[in-house]
Structures are given as C-alpha cells and as structure tokens.
Amino acid sequence: MQRHQIGILGATGMVGQRFIQLLEQHPWFEVVWLAASDKSSGKRYGDAVKWKLDTPLPAHIAQMQISPATPESAPKIIFAALDSDIARELEPKFAAAGCAVISNSSAFRMQQDVPLVIPEVNGDHLPLLEKQTWRKQSGGYLVTNPNCSAIGLVLALKPLEERFGLDAIFVSTMQAVSGAGYPGVPSLDILGNVVPYIKSEEEKMQEETLKLLGCLKDDRVQPLEAKISAHCNRVPVEDGHTESVSIKLRKPATREQILAAWQEFRPLAGQNLPTAPAQPIEFIPADDRPQPRLDRMRGHGMAAVVGRLRPCTLFDWKFTVLSHNTIRGAAGAALLNAELLATLGKLEPAAVPA
Structure with a gap:
C-alpha cells in the first residue's frame, strides 16, 4: 500500500486529537495538513491545542502550522472531526474541490447518497459514493461513520x-x-x-x-x-x-x-x-x-x-x-473506513468527465 498524505479538519478537538494519536506511525497514512477554527489558524499546533490524551503529542505534529479550513492548500484525503453545523458548511466545499472526505460528523449521515459505514457490517454500501454529484463533477466524495x-x-x-x-x-x-x-x-x-x-x-x-x-x-x-x-x-x-x-x-x-x-x-x-x-x-x-x-x-x-x-x-x-x-466510536471508525477505501482504490484521484 502506498503512503497517502492526509489532512485533518477540526484538528484541535477531542476527535481531532484521536486522529493524530491513531495516525502516528500509521503504515498507510501521513498527516501533512491540519486545520481548525479561525482563532487557531496560523498558530503552531502545539500552541493552539489543549492536548488531553494519555500519549505525548508527537513533536513533529506540535511544530506544524494550522492552516485555514479551506480546500485550496489541502491534500486530497481529509479526515473531518467537526461539529455538525460547521460540517454542513465545510465538508461539501472539500468534496466539491475533489477531496475524499471521511467524516465523523452527523451532518450528512442520513443523506440518501452518502454511505454510512462500519466496514465489518456494511462495507457493501460504499458504492453509494459514486452517485454523489461531487464525485461526478470533481472526483470528490463524502463517506461517514455512525454515531x-x-x-x-x-x-x-x-x-x-x-x-x-x-x-x-x-x-x-x-x-x-x-x-x-x-x-x-x-x-x-x-x-x-x-x-x-x-x-x-x-x-x-x-x-x-x-x-x-x-x-x-x-x-x-x-x-x-x-x-x-x-x-x-x-x-x-x-x-x-x-x-x-x-x-x-x-x-x-x-x-x-x-x-x-x-x-x-x-x-x-x-x-x-x-x-x-x-x-x-x-x-x-x-x-x-x-x-x-x-x-x-x-x-x-x-x-x-x-x-x-x-x-x-x-x-x-x-x-x-x-x-x-472516541476510538471505535469516532476517529478509529473513520480511519477504518479510510483503510477500506484505500484497499478498494477509492483514495486515488478519480477520472472526471471533461
């Protein structure tokens, strides 16, 4: 499996911190981009976050600068750890920009064309993502994990x-x-x-x-x-x-x-x-x-x-x-969805009609 560059939306929150913890030393994914609220944008992650987990904040993550929560500078694979109201606004922007958005938010879980997935339970629902307008127009899409x-x-x-x-x-x-x-x-x-x-x-x-x-x-x-x-x-x-x-x-x-x-x-x-x-x-x-x-x-x-x-x-x-x-019920669930998508070749750039 090739190593994929990923970004985290909502990186300073509790689920964002779990993403960072679980992705440290991950064999398939590398964190290269972090975004949070406007008040954190431009700060070093270590200065902006109140780290609450029982493992140390990785030194290289602490030195990363928090980017604006816009898709222009983001990698094409995004883990989203956002409140539902903010997710409803931001996640479609990243999907429309061609990003694979693997979301922990409730905002789009019940939308008809959005897969709500636990890999061991209903991985066969993932083909729904091909029906999304974002997928057809930009190659991007949205996949969610449950509550x-x-x-x-x-x-x-x-x-x-x-x-x-x-x-x-x-x-x-x-x-x-x-x-x-x-x-x-x-x-x-x-x-x-x-x-x-x-x-x-x-x-x-x-x-x-x-x-x-x-x-x-x-x-x-x-x-x-x-x-x-x-x-x-x-x-x-x-x-x-x-x-x-x-x-x-x-x-x-x-x-x-x-x-x-x-x-x-x-x-x-x-x-x-x-x-x-x-x-x-x-x-x-x-x-x-x-x-x-x-x-x-x-x-x-x-x-x-x-x-x-x-x-x-x-x-x-x-x-x-x-x-x-916060592991199986949040960050770990989204990470497992991303791993399944990787094995299916769904994290590669999709061909978009001219």
Whole structure:
C-alpha cells in the first residue's frame, strides 16, 4: 500500500486529537495538513491545542502550522472531526474541490447518497459514493461513520441479524462524558449524577442503526425492517459507552447459538486492515462485565465487548455491550473506513468527465 498524505479538519478537538494519536506511525497514512477554527489558524499546533490524551503529542505534529479550513492548500484525503453545523458548511466545499472526505460528523449521515459505514457490517454500501454529484463533477466524495453510541450496538447486532433476524431492539445507554467533546459537561452537572438527555442522540441511534443494518438496493439503502427504541443517558465515566440491550429475534435462538454467532463473526470487509481488531466482538462470561475502566481498550479500543447474555422476559434475549466512544466510536471508525477505501482504490484521484 502506498503512503497517502492526509489532512485533518477540526484538528484541535477531542476527535481531532484521536486522529493524530491513531495516525502516528500509521503504515498507510501521513498527516501533512491540519486545520481548525479561525482563532487557531496560523498558530503552531502545539500552541493552539489543549492536548488531553494519555500519549505525548508527537513533536513533529506540535511544530506544524494550522492552516485555514479551506480546500485550496489541502491534500486530497481529509479526515473531518467537526461539529455538525460547521460540517454542513465545510465538508461539501472539500468534496466539491475533489477531496475524499471521511467524516465523523452527523451532518450528512442520513443523506440518501452518502454511505454510512462500519466496514465489518456494511462495507457493501460504499458504492453509494459514486452517485454523489461531487464525485461526478470533481472526483470528490463524502463517506461517514455512525454515531458513537450506534457503533458498538450495531457490531453486536449484525451477526444476530444475519443468522436469526431482528424484529425489535430496545437499548438504554450510559454514555461517557468524552462523547460531549472538550470541555464537555460541566463537572457540577455530571459528578455524582446521571443526565437522562443527550440532544438528538436517541434519534440518531434509532435512524442510523436501521440504515447500517439495511441493504443496498437500486442505488439506495433500504433500512432494516425492525422496531427500535433508545434511551440515552450521560454518566460520570471518562471514556467508554455502556449499553443495556434487549432484542426480539425473528427465529428462535439458544444461548449457545448466539454466542457462536458472535464468536464466529468474521466479516469479509474490514479484516486485515491496520486498525481492524482481530476479533470485532469479544464476549466476557463474567457476571459483572464488561466495564468501561477494565474493557474499553480491548482490540486496541476497536472491539465491541459484550457480556451478561441472559433471557429477557419482555423480548427474547438481553445483554450488555461496551465500546470506546472516541476510538471505535469516532476517529478509529473513520480511519477504518479510510483503510477500506484505500484497499478498494477509492483514495486515488478519480477520472472526471471533461
């Protein structure tokens, strides 16, 4: 694989920092361009960022100058870590300029011609990008990854949907404060507390889950025909979203069959990529697991960790799923999408009609 030059939009935020951390020493990608808000433009990255991760800021990144958030000087591959309102304005400009925009934003996830992708789940939705006007006019395009709370859930559901079908899904989340960015939730609002509301989170989780588990037909995604209800809560945990899930299956399944579906899940797409976990879904048999502090870094933060599988008196089965919200749920998800696009030759300049 040739080494691709990439840029990061929103480089000083929490997801932007995760991009920098995950891309350091990456075998396929090299960070050559950083952009952030107007107040950071022109500064050295090390002077503009409040670095919050548990690994040192790479010295060469600290010395890089932050560029204006315009496509004129940018490389042709962009990782976008922007708030949705800003993304709605900026991402189309980069796609129209011929850039491959791999976005973590919610702004365009539900747009009909924009692939919303987890490689292990629905990499076959990527052909949608060829239908985008940007692709036809400039060669650029936009690909998105899901909401941080949807990714762990969908990874756990995919093998069950394939083998048994899904009729109904109920999920209640306990979401880490890092999901709110920095500075996030004020300490006096979250310490010793649970906030039972995260703006638009429940709607995103419900809509995106059904799109991710749907099928591509006639150049559009037909969402999975299942009922889903989500309750989303913010809890005083630093990293790692925990979710309590109940499911109703279309075909009966034993505990052993469900465990086998998770253990044997080996998707064609997403395997053998640098950021992909060897086992996308890890089951822990202990009664009190998974826990964010103990299990969020399984698979280098890219695995969905499940446990507490037991019968449900309302539906059929219930279990707990945990995923790292800023790695698997954000920067790592976009990076994995870019790796899959690279293997498909979609990061090369596209031929545009004269």
